[in-house]
Amino acid sequence: MLPNARSEFLAGCRDITPVLVGTVPFGFVAGVAAVGAGMTPLEAIALSLFAFSGIAQLVVAQLVAAQSPALLTLAAALVVSLRFLMYSAALSPHLAHLPRRWRIALAYLMTDQGFAMGTHHYSQPGDRRLRHWHLLGVGVTLFTVWQASVIAGAVAGAQVPAAWSLDFVVTLTFLTLLVPALRTRADLAAAVVAGAVALAVSGLPYRLSLVVASMAGIGAGVLAERAHRR
Numbered sequence: 001m002l003p004n005a006r007s008e009f010l011a012g013c014r015d016i017t018p019v020l021v022g023t024v025p026f027g028f029v030a031g032v033a034a035v036g037a038g039m040t041p042l043e044a045i046a047l048s049l050f051a052f053s054g055i056a057q058l059v060v061a062q063l064v065a066a067q068s069p070a071l072l073t074l075a076a077a078l079v080v081s082l083r084f085l086m087y088s089a090a091l092s093p094h095l096a097h098l099p100r101r102w103r104i105a106l107a108y109l110m111t112d113q114g115f116a117m118g119t120h121h122y123s124q125p126g127d128r129r130l131r132h133w134h135l136l137g138v139g140v141t142l143f144t145v146w147q148a149s150v151i152a153g154a155v156a157g158a159q160v161p162a163a164w165s166l167d168f169v170v171t172l173t174f175l176t177l178l179v180p181a182l183r184t185r186a187d188l189a190a191a192v193v194a195g196a197v198a199l200a201v202s203g204l205p206y207r208l209s210l211v212v213a214s215m216a217g218i219g220a221g222v223l224a225e226r227a228h229r230r
C-alpha cells in the first residue's frame with residue numbers, strides 16, 4: 001500500500017517512541033536545572049519553548065547560575081547550537097521543495113534525535129514525496145513529551161535530591177542515537193575522532209569542545225569515505 005500523509009505522520013510518532021525513554025528524564029533534568037539556577041518555573045518553561053534544545057537549555061541554566069551577562073549567555077547558546085547548521089545542510093536536499101511554512105515548522109522542531117531519525121528515513125528506498133510528514137510526526141512527538149517533562153522538572157524544582165545524579169541520562173540519550181547510526185567505516189571514523197577530540201579539548205569554555213569535535217568528526221568521516229571510494 002502506498003504511504004499517505006496520515007500514515008507517514010503516525011509512523012514518525014511510532015518510530016521515535018523508543019527514544020522517549022531517554023527524553024523524559026533528560027527534559028526533567030533540564031527543568032530542574034533551570035529552576036535550580038534561579039529561574040522561576042514560568043521562566044524555565046518559557047526558555048524551553050523558545051529554545052527547544054536540551055543542551056542549550058542546560059548551558060543557559062549554568063550561565064544564569066553563574067550570573068553571566070545576558071549577551072554572553074546568548075552567545076554560548078548560539079555556539080552549542082551551531083550543529084543545527086550541519087543538520088539543515090544535510091536535510092535541505094529533501095526539504096527544499098516544501099513551502100516556507102513547512103520549512104519553518106520543521107526547523108523549529110529539529111532536534112538531534114529528529115535529525116538522526118530523518119536521515120535514516122530518507123535513506124530508505126521508496127517514494128519520498130510525503131516523508132516530511134514522518135519528520136513532522138517525529139518532531140511533534142518529541143516536542144510534546146519534552147515540554148511535558150520540562151514542566152514536570154520545573155514544578156518539582158529544587159525538591160529533587162542532588163544525590164539522585166540525574167545528569168547521566170543526557171549521555172544515555174545520545175548513546176541511544178549514536179550506536180544504531182554507525183553503519184559504515186566513515187560513520188565509525190567520524191564517531192571515534194569526534195569523541196577523542198571532544199575529550200582532548202573538553203576544557204574549552206562555553207562548550208566550544210562540541211563544535212570543534214563536530215568539525216573534526218565531519219572531516220574524518222569525509223576522508224574515510226573518500227579513501228573507501230578509492
